[in-house]
Amino acid sequence: MPAPNEIYQYSVINTLAQGICDDGVPVTQLLTKGDHGLGTLAKMDGEVTIVDGQAYQNTSSGGARTLEPCDVTPFLMTTHFRPTTSVTLPTLSDETLLDVIAGLCPGSANSFLAIRIEGVFPQIKYRVAGPQCHPHETMAEVVERQRVGLFENQRGVVFAFFAPGFTHASSVVGLHLHFLSADRKVGGHILQFDGVDVSLEVAVVRKYTVQLPETEEFSSEVVAEPR
Numbered sequence: 001m002p003a004p005n006e007i008y009q010y011s012v013i014n015t016l017a018q019g020i021c022d023d024g025v026p027v028t029q030l031l032t033k034g035d036h037g038l039g040t041l042a043k044m045d046g047e048v049t050i051v052d053g054q055a056y057q058n059t060s061s062g063g064a065r066t067l068e069p070c071d072v073t074p075f076l077m078t079t080h081f082r083p084t085t086s087v088t089l090p091t092l093s094d095e096t097l098l099d100v101i102a103g104l105c106p107g108s109a110n111s112f113l114a115i116r117i118e119g120v121f122p123q124i125k126y127r128v129a130g131p132q133c134h135p136h137e138t139m140a141e142v143v144e145r146q147r148v149g150l151f152e153n154q155r156g157v158v159f160a161f162f163a164p165g166f167t168h169a170s171s172v173v174g175l176h177l178h179f180l181s182a183d184r185k186v187g188g189h190i191l192q193f194d195g196v197d198v199s200l201e202v203a204v205v206r207k208y209t210v211q212l213p214e215t216e217e218f219s220s221e222v223v224a225e226p227r
């Protein structure tokens, strides 16, 4: 089992960019690797959010469904999240988040970050994309059909990873944020958020492990460098 605040990642993001995402491993199997995480399901079918050891799929309606052992992920990042820095803030947004963290965790610009925010969110603009229309449809094509929605005045949890720029072939560079409501009924991949009366918890991650797939599709196609 990975130690707290290490990231365990299954596969590399460039497989999705290329549309290699038919197969993978059950998300429930990866719950031993972390209790918080982000990813997608096979064929890029929506978004996966793991919070407090429970895994959910965010569906195109903005709903959240608890994942079953048959739900397979082709890409997932997870960590046993144990915050090392915590603060309460009257307001916080996607635009101010990294500046706030830079003040709280100096010297972390080249590290991964695991971030959890709890509070009330007057506005969250979210998207849900997928599934693929045909095998090998690329991530850019799938995201072109994304559905964008708005959650208003929701209480809940934002979980996010920040990945440094030099990981661009393997990881989701910059901030990658997902929302899950307090009643665990709605959620999605965040495009913008505004929070009030939030608690912000952060862990700086300096160990990052990537498990490459053993699937036939991964073995049979060369994953290209990012364009």
Ligand SMILES: [Zn+2]
Binding pocket: 038, 039, 047, 176, 177, 178, 189, 190
């Ligand atoms: Zn996402």
